[in-house]
Amino acid sequence: EADIYQTPRYLVIGTGKKITLECSQTMGHDKMYWYQQDPGMELHLIHYSYGVNSTEKGDLSSESTVSRIRTEHFPLTLESARPSHTSQYLCASSEVRGSPLHFGNGTRLTVT
Amino acid sequence: GENVEQHPSTLSVQEGDSAVIKCTYSDSASNYFPWYKQELGKRPQLIIDIRSNVGEKKDQRIAVTLNKTAKHFSLHITETQPEDSAVYFCAPGGGFKTIFGAGTRLFVKA
Numbered sequence: 394e395a396d397i398y399q400t401p402r403y404l405v406i407g408t409g410k411k412i413t414l415e416c417s418q419t420m421g422h423d424k425m426y427w428y429q430q431d432p433g434m435e436l437h438l439i440h441y442s443y444g445v446n447s448t449e450k451g452d453l454s455s456e457s458t459v460s461r462i463r464t465e466h467f468p469l470t471l472e473s474a475r476p477s478h479t480s481q482y483l484c485a486s487s488e489v490r491g492s493p494l495h496f497g498n499g500t501r502l503t504v505t
Numbered sequence: 506g507e508n509v510e511q512h513p514s515t516l517s518v519q520e521g522d523s524a525v526i527k528c529t530y531s532d533s534a535s536n537y538f539p540w541y542k543q544e545l546g547k548r549p550q551l552i553i554d555i556r557s558n559v560g561e562k563k564d565q566r567i568a569v570t571l572n573k574t575a576k577h578f579s580l581h582i583t584e585t586q587p588e589d590s591a592v593y594f595c596a597p598g599g600g601f602k603t604i605f606g607a608g609t610r611l612f613v614k615a
């Protein structure tokens with residue numbers, strides 16, 4: 394079934410660790426996004442991409458990086474995790490500009 | 506940059522009543538106006554959207570109205586039910602990045 398998948402679902406790590414949150418979609422969408430959201434609160438755009446080899450920073454200052462080497466894959470990397478990174482990270486994709494976003498189930502990250 | 510505001514931030518209604526949530530935006534180039542629903546512990550999902558060439562769209566109990574001149578659009582839910590309780594987000598745009606409103610928490614009391 395065409396969908397967008399995020400792994401891991403939950404992650405607890407210590408301060409200073411490097412982590413990569415995975416996001417893959419099987420819908421062939423060109424546009425992909427990463428949002429940070431505390432449960433039930435505002436969604437903050439941290440990165441987006443409009444195709445292979447294109448990435449842009451969003452409005453929320455973030456110490457993370459992304460890459461887009463393949464259309465279906467848009468991983469998010471934190472080089473050195475801190476307690477302030479504790480949050481939920483949602484990946485999304487859309488077919489073109491001005492079309493609905495499809496969200497993954499999210500990764501809930503806790504940094505101790 | 507784009508400024509998106511939602512009102513109210515919290516809305517409590519009795520089952521069967523109507524609920525209206527308003528979204529105002531600043532980017533006059535916006536041409537796509539969706540509403541998303543996020544239930545507790547779940548991902549946001551599109552419930553209805555409208556494009557700038559129409560003023561209103563209805564899907565059963567939910568509707569969206571657009572006033573492009575005034576730069577706002579609204580979500581209308583009629584005959585509310587307990588399962589409508591959720592957080593609702595607007596995300597006006599059509600450009601390369603999509604910015605969400607801060608969300609409206611709707612409580613429907615049985």
